Amino acid sequence: MAIIIIVSAVVSANVENIATSGVIIFTAVILHNLFGLGLGYGTGVLMKLDESKRRAISIEVGMQNSGLGVALATAHFGPLAALPSVIAAVWHNISGPILATFWSKKPVKEEIEEEFVTDAVNPTAR
Template sequence: MCLAIIMFGVALDICLADFQALFKNPKPIFIGLSSQLILLPVLTLILIVITEPIPSLALGMMLVAACPGGNISNFMSSMAKGNIALSVSLTACTTILAILFTPIIFTLLASTYEPTKELLKTFSISIYDVAFTVTFILGLPLLLGISFNHYLPTLTEKIKVVIKPFSILIFIVFVSVAFFKNKEIFMSYFQYIVYLVFAHNALAFLGAYFYSGLFQLSLTDRRSITIETGIQNSGLGLVLIFTFFDGLGGMAMITAWWGIWHIISGLTLATFWSFKPLCLTA
């Protein structure tokens, strides 16, 4: 319920006009979606095969890669002189598509890597149950928030004043609970977890930047797609972990630390780009 409130707050910043970009210039949208829904999962699997983390940590990396973009990415895109309309459209699209793609991507990744495939067998998880949960905590609040913004703009502005600080507080509580419940695991694998998340997040940023460059997109589009790919909704990941995986320690630690690190790395990258001109050498 708490994450549903967060997503409702996120959707209050989205208006129907934001989706006009889908029809006016669909190329950046499709490249951005493929970067998040295809490129990131593939890069994640490659990193896991190379580093061979313990299965629970690998599952956490897979779940992060299967989650939609995080809402803070829109603010970061603005800082980075990116395409804000593209950023908002990608966040909204991946959030809606998460109803279908989050369970599918996670299941495919976990089933492809033998150690995680064996660990997954110890949990009774239905792809339909995951899809229903994602629909309830992401899809419905998103549609409700967009409707509020469209039909009740004055009320929306008043609600946003309360919802945004509350959303930040809820996210901090999510991460804190994850760390508290798994503090022994975090202390035992601290350096390993930090290293994996750092490498995973860096690979997401770098992969997305060069991938979008292959299609000769503008630098504003490349910056937004890069940030959208590297900023994932770790709050959703934590909810799924506590709902379907009994708060599995390795998964929770990877996801919780990602939730902290991607803010640090994303803001650092956005700040760097804010001082760089929009030219070929940026």
């Protein structure tokens, strides 16, 4: 709830700035988020971690604490500096569920093998 109030305050103070540079900021936020998600996943690949750990690292790296960014930028620089973090706070609430839904439809290989073993040992276990 606090994030919603802070986001509302920053947006209301920056309506003109959002109108003039919102597309550029939104594009930068999306690219930043995608880069973080990819970097986290790629790091897991390089470290030869299993798929579930790669996904977890991707989320940890890709979903930055934009609420903290809003608070720090507002306190030390002003509402305009907080605008990218505000947009990121909104975007993370969109991209996170999209990624979670995508990955939920692609079960991790170990999970598939575990279900197969469970079914083979005890077909009525489900």
